[in-house]
Amino acid sequence: MRKALTFVVPVVMAGSAHAGGLELTVEIPKLSVSEYHRPYVAIWIEDKDKKIAANLSVWYAVHLKDDEGEKWLKDIRQWWRRTGRGLDMPLDGVSSPTKPPGANKVEFKSDSGPLAKLAPGDYTLIVEASREVGGKEMVEIPFTWAPGAEAVASAKGKEELGAVTLKLVK
Amino acid sequence: MKTFAKRCITAVALATLMVGTANAHRAWFVPSSTVVSGDNAWVTIDGAVSNNLFFPDHRPMQIAQISVTAPDGKPIQIANATVGQYRTTFDIKLEQKGTYRIAQANTGLNASYKEGAETKRWRGTMAEYVAQGIDKKPGVELTATSRRVETFVTNGAPSEIKSTAKGLELVAGPTHPNDLYSGEEATFKMLDNGKPAANVEVTLIQGGDRYRAQAGEVKLKTGADGTLKLKLENAGMYWLEAESKGKTTLEGKTLNSQSTYVAVLEVLPG
Numbered sequence: 001m002r003k004a005l006t007f008v009v010p011v012v013m014a015g016s017a018h019a020g021g022l023e024l025t026v027e028i029p030k031l032s033v034s035e036y037h038r039p040y041v042a043i044w045i046e047d048k049d050k051k052i053a054a055n056l057s058v059w060y061a062v063h064l065k066d067d068e069g070e071k072w073l074k075d076i077r078q079w080w081r082r083t084g085r086g087l088d089m090p091l092d093g094v095s096s097p098t099k100p101p102g103a104n105k106v107e108f109k110s111d112s113g114p115l116a117k118l119a120p121g122d123y124t125l126i127v128e129a130s131r132e133v134g135g136k137e138m139v140e141i142p143f144t145w146a147p148g149a150e151a152v153a154s155a156k157g158k159e160e161l162g163a164v165t166l167k168l169v170k
Numbered sequence: 171m172k173t174f175a176k177r178c179i180t181a182v183a184l185a186t187l188m189v190g191t192a193n194a195h196r197a198w199f200v201p202s203s204t205v206v207s208g209d210n211a212w213v214t215i216d217g218a219v220s221n222n223l224f225f226p227d228h229r230p231m232q233i234a235q236i237s238v239t240a241p242d243g244k245p246i247q248i249a250n251a252t253v254g255q256y257r258t259t260f261d262i263k264l265e266q267k268g269t270y271r272i273a274q275a276n277t278g279l280n281a282s283y284k285e286g287a288e289t290k291r292w293r294g295t296m297a298e299y300v301a302q303g304i305d306k307k308p309g310v311e312l313t314a315t316s317r318r319v320e321t322f323v324t325n326g327a328p329s330e331i332k333s334t335a336k337g338l339e340l341v342a343g344p345t346h347p348n349d350l351y352s353g354e355e356a357t358f359k360m361l362d363n364g365k366p367a368a369n370v371e372v373t374l375i376q377g378g379d380r381y382r383a384q385a386g387e388v389k390l391k392t393g394a395d396g397t398l399k400l401k402l403e404n405a406g407m408y409w410l411e412a413e414s415k416g417k418t419t420l421e422g423k424t425l426n427s428q429s430t431y432v433a434v435l436e437v438l439p440g
Contacts (some may be wrong), residue, residue, distance in 0.1 A: 067208060068210070069208075070207075070209065072201075072208075073208065074207040077438060081349070085207070089207075
């Protein structure tokens with residue numbers, strides 16, 4: 001993700017028409033369990049037909065040697081089914097290390113990366129978490145994607161995810 | 171007493187013959203995962219014939235007849251095979267992306283004929299059938315049998331399941347057997363010798379029947395085009411069995427055909 005952000009900066013400075021985008025805050029709850037591993041989390045956008053419209057992020061154990069962390073990607077089950085299994089991981093700008101408990105903020109620019117090809121319309125943002133020796137949870141936020149529009153929407157998970165906030169910025 | 175016991179055994183044996191392959195013992199392969207990811211994917215597989223699903227409590231699967239077919243259609247070697255008292259265990263490495271088929275399949279010829287009041291059973295090849303004069307026996311009935319027990323494991327995205335064109339089998343139609351989720355309707359296709367298997371009876375039982383008073387068998391039937399539709403509300407491992415009977419021709423002879431098929435399918439939480 002760090003790589004993607006440094007790439008995005010010069011584009012923004014070049015003065016693109018719509019330099020806004022999508023700001024996400026994904027809260028990972030602090031859990032009091034005897035064996036804790038940070039969850040694998042996938043974030044994507046689906047259209048009305050549940051077809052993948054944009055793959056935003058996958059947080060998993062990217063640092064392990066021989067891509068060992070990919071072994072558990074199939075446990076982010078809905079993401080795996082809808083898009084993951086057809087991808088050649090790691091995916092540049094999408095693959096990223098797991099995140100610690102707390103509010104994790106990620107930003108996507110509308111004129112680059114996965115959002116650049118997103119046509120205006122109604123979509124659902126999906127955040128799915130799967131934790132080793134833990135549970136699984138999916139949080140969905142419907143939203144309308146229109147260039148230049150501003151909006152805030154949020155939803156809350158119960159077990160594996162806390163508050164998820166989606167902010168569309170100009 | 172002895173004759174009574176003997177009579178009982180004969181009665182049981184006859185009953186077994188009459189129901190054919192639909193006996194209580196259930197053959198199965200259960201993989202440790204049906205869906206895998208990553209570049210170093212292995213699964214370990216148990217194979218057994220048991221009463222309870224999927225607890226090995228009767229016989230191990232015979233290892234000689236096990237075949238594993240990779241997504242490219244070629245056979246691959248199994249690793250770390252062990253035949254235990256109750257189950258056979260082996261591993262496979264999934265080096266290709268796509269769907270692997272783990273199967274035990276066999277075909278054969280059976281005949282029954284009368285010798286006085288007694289019904290005799292025979293098993294062999296077509297050449298032996300003629301050479302031994304079985305074809306001339308009174309009341310002879312020749313049956314070509316086919317049996318396939320299998321399961322599927324997919325590395326990455328599911329790939330096409332190519333028909334073997336031998337006996338009964340299940341293929342995607344369009345639902346893939348490694349793409350099943352609770353609460354969603356799945357549509358498969360059943361084939362018999364590569365052609366749509368119409369009006370075939372299918373039995374479905376969820377694993378873990380040991381913990382239920384009733385197994386909760388679901389009886390289904392394929393459509394005229396071999397389509398099999400099912401919707402399972404509970405995620406879990408399922409045992410599917412199908413059987414078909416009909417006529418076939420072999421080396422210019424018309425004979426009975428009997429085909430049985432078993433697949434273990436995993437339904438994931440939707």
